[in-house]
Every structure is written in C-alpha cells, then in structure tokens.
Amino acid sequence: MFDERIKEVKTTIHGLPRFDKKPNGFPKKEWEIFSKIYVSHLEFSKLIGREKNVFFIGGVLENCVANIMNYFYENHIRNGERLFYIPELCVSIDPKRWEEIDAEMKSRGIIKGILYDEVMNNLKRFI
Secondary structure (H helix, E strand, C coil): CCCCCCCCCCCCCCCCCECCCCCCCCCHHHHHHHHHHCCEHHHHHHHHCCCCEEEECCCEHHHHHHHHHHHHHHHHCCCCCEEEECHHHCECCCHHHHHHHHHHHHHCCCEEECCHHHHHHCHHHHC
16 A cells, blocks of 8 residues: 555545636635645546546445546546446445446446456466
C-alpha cells in the first residue's frame, strides 16, 4: 500500500470528483474549503494516468464506489483499462442493492470483483 504508484483521492460523499469551477450560488468560503478536501475532475484526470488496471477500495459499494467506477468508465476508459473493486476493503449497507448494481455494471463490462488475497498473491500480474 506504500507503493508510490498508488494514488489516494478524496471524492465527494457521492463518490465523484467535484466540479472544476465553483457552481453559481455556491458560497465562496465553502467552495475554498470544499476545493481543498475533494479532488476535482481535472485533478483526477491528471492523477489517474494510463494504468491498465484500476482498483477501487474504500467506501460504500452501492453508493460512492459504484458511482466512481461508473464515472471512471464513462469519462476515462481509453485503451481497454480494466476496473476492479476489492469487496473486503469496502463496505455494503444494502447487499441486495449491491448485487443489482454489480450485475448491471458487469453486464456493461465495467467492473470485476476481486478478492484481496488474489490481488496480493498476483500483484506483479496487475501492475
């Protein structure tokens, strides 16, 4: 987890990067705080680079994790990158809802669940 290629980003409570520019009506002082905490779309785009495998960990599977994986798929897939999530490193509040989301995303070829031990035992294959 201390590999310099691993990048940590903080997304909004919906699991998405914030807007690049302050939306109309958003208070300036709050936007300054918001901007220091959460990654923007542009910052996120620069951070992700062109890795062939992208792993998502942390957060609620059926909410923020599903949202960021879908966002990534819609905005950043360029060369067939593969998206994975590691269930043991996420939480689920509504497992039945997650099963529905997981099936829908898999049918679109967006993600693949992978076990933590599988990642750790085959790390060189993934990076």
